[in-house]
Amino acid sequence: MKQKRAHNFSAGPAALPLEVLQKAQEELVDYQGAGASIIEMSHRGPEYTEVDRQARERLSRLLGLGDDYEILFYQGGASLQFLMVPYNFNTGKTADYINTGTWSKKAIKEAKVFGDVHIAFSSEDSNFNRVPGDEELNFSGKGEYVHFTSNNTIFGTQFRNEPASDGLPLACDASSDFLSRPVDINRYGVLYAGAQKNAGPAGLTIVILRKDMLEKARSENVSSMLSYPTQVGTLFNTPPVFGVYIFNYVLEWIESKGGLEAMDRLNQQKAGILYDEIDRDDFYAGTADKASRSLMNVTFRLKDEALEKTFIEESKKAGMSGLKGHRSVGGMRASIYNACPQASVEALVEFMQEFRRTHG
Ligand code: PLP
Numbered sequence: 001m002k003q004k005r006a007h008n009f010s011a012g013p014a015a016l017p018l019e020v021l022q023k024a025q026e027e028l029v030d031y032q033g034a035g036a037s038i039i040e041m042s043h044r045g046p047e048y049t050e051v052d053r054q055a056r057e058r059l060s061r062l063l064g065l066g067d068d069y070e071i072l073f074y075q076g077g078a079s080l081q082f083l084m085v086p087y088n089f090n091t092g093k094t095a096d097y098i099n100t101g102t103w104s105k106k107a108i109k110e111a112k113v114f115g116d117v118h119i120a121f122s123s124e125d126s127n128f129n130r131v132p133g134d135e136e137l138n139f140s141g142k143g144e145y146v147h148f149t150s151n152n153t154i155f156g157t158q159f160r161n162e163p164a165s166d167g168l169p170l171a172c173d174a175s176s177d178f179l180s181r182p183v184d185i186n187r188y189g190v191l192y193a194g195a196q197k198n199a200g201p202a203g204l205t206i207v208i209l210r211k212d213m214l215e216k217a218r219s220e221n222v223s224s225m226l227s228y229p230t231q232v233g234t235l236f237n238t239p240p241v242f243g244v245y246i247f248n249y250v251l252e253w254i255e256s257k258g259g260l261e262a263m264d265r266l267n268q269q270k271a272g273i274l275y276d277e278i279d280r281d282d283f284y285a286g287t288a289d290k291a292s293r294s295l296m297n298v299t300f301r302l303k304d305e306a307l308e309k310t311f312i313e314e315s316k317k318a319g320m321s322g323l324k325g326h327r328s329v330g331g332m333r334a335s336i337y338n339a340c341p342q343a344s345v346e347a348l349v350e351f352m353q354e355f356r357r358t359h360g
Helices: 018-027 046-063 077-089 102-114 211-216 241-256 259-279 305-317 342-359
Strands: 069-074 094-099 116-122 143-149 170-173 188-194 205-210 284-286 297-302 332-335
Touching (some): 018 241, 046 241, 046 259, 069 211, 069 241, 077 143, 077 170, 077 188, 077 205, 077 211, 094 102, 102 116, 102 143, 102 170, 205 211, 241 259, 259 284, 305 332, 305 342
Parallel strands (some): 094 116, 143 170, 170 188
Antiparallel strands (some): 069 205, 188 205, 284 297, 297 332
């Protein structure tokens, strides 16, 4: 049967590199001559141990992680990290949070269960259409860490660089721009990401921890599954083996394309093509402030909002999926993560031009 691939603009779970899927498809029944699939073997056996080793090595190389960092392959999604970060690190003082959208708010809600939370900035009053400049951040002066959401998947905004943090370690939910560009890793005490946008299948969460944070982590009466110190350096329970297996191939794919600098270049190029089309005239309008625009999730509306339903319907007929915006913003959202080929962005732009011609 001929396999069909749509131009996939899903916000997540999102498109993966075709090469990765094809390799997994080839190996699914018989993993490299082992006579079983990688998801049918012990996670402590030699095959999976090697997959785990490769994934850690590649991730460390791509991010420039030194010996002062630990990597965890976790389950529970980024949402569990909303809880684990404060459970481990907001131990009696306060934590500073930057509120730039729905996911930040969820992180704040969990943090409040464990201690005081100080909101260093919020763009809620403008429906989260922007991220702050450093000069707008108002720190508590007594925080344990500064938490931010590097890319706001729903509102289509993204920090260009790491925000100021008053000398505190950054704690980052990088779920929707993980591995899309280089980061200044040494500023991060903890960085976590659900895999299902740029890194692999849902079910795997990557957590990167600076070792000095572990020394400060909650240590009395802890739940083993929620405690970072219990989890590092050991397979405490069964890891998400399929997720790590695919993640390893995604990392290999990123390396083959030239690493994070190359990803950044490609992502800037793709987003540039799309924003240029949105800005061409007032038929389309971007929803995020220009200076805060995301390279990953391009959110836009039609001047005539009544046409948006038709836009979505016709885009589906033209072989495009996942363009409906989140209900809290409305309109359209094109998610163009690492694995979205430039050809798909060009096809979308062509469709937008045709739509303007026929409905403008
Ligand atoms: N954080 C961000 C930025 C997200 O985009 C999402 C999901 O889309 C989440 C957190 C929630 O992730 P999970 O479903 O893995 O808990």
